[in-house]
Amino acid sequence: MSKSTEARFKKTLEDFDAINREDPHQELVNGQSFPKELIYGIRMSEMLMETYPDSDELLRLAARCQHIKRWAIPREDYPMDRKGYLLWRTKLKQFHGEMAGKIMEQNGYTEEDIKKVDDLLNKRRLKTDPGTQALEDVIxxxxxxxxxxxxxxxxxxxxxxxxxxxxxxxxxxxxxxxxxxxxxxxxxxxxxxxxxxxx
The missing domain is CATH 1.20.50 (Pheromone ER-1)
Structure with a gap:
């Protein structure tokens, strides 16, 4: 990455993390409390780089925002059966893609880049796109x-x-x-x- 691309990438990760810091649900890590989705995003990034160290910028962004603001769409809002679960998951993927896209746009990413991250988050072309499969592995x-x-x-x-x-x-x-x-x-x-x- 060039210096300007690196700066844009880091700023976008920071913006993802800033939203996930608002998570009201906390998780204890080594006796310290952290926002649940902030920790999840960091774990996703770490696992991606551990397993797929050559991952490109867009895959790295998708891993970090996989659960962005997940708490805004509670599971309880949908019927507690298989159909309700699938509806909830579909809605979440759409929501994460839209939210990530807005942040990426504010940081100067192209429509093509935003579409790629949205495709990754929505698991499109899972069996044919190596990036989508890598993200699934990491999840x-x-x-x-x-x-x-x-x-x-x-x-x-x-x-x-x-x-x-x-x-x-x-x-x-x-x-x-x-x-x-x-x-x-x-x-x-x-x-x-x-x-x-x-x-």
């Missing part, structure tokens, strides 16, 4: 590393559901993503579920 890896343990405790008496979720997560990942997932440290409970899901 799955961040879930497994930071959120699956809590998910296990929440659904501790629903083993078939947990195994099914792991299998769906596994099917979304590329070979590289799966290799990374297997190389990460997991709790004994997570390891046991992973073994059952993959057997």
């Amino acid at each position: 799955c890896l961040v879930f497994l590393k930071y959120y699956f343990k809590e998910f296990i405790h929440k659904h501790e008496h629903e083993e078939p559901k947990l195994v099914g979720i792991l299998q769906k997560t596994w099917n979304k990942m590329s070979v590289k993503g799966k290799e990374k997932a297997l190389s990460m440290p997991h709790s004994p409970e997570a390891k046991e579920l992973l073994n059952k899901a993959l057997s």
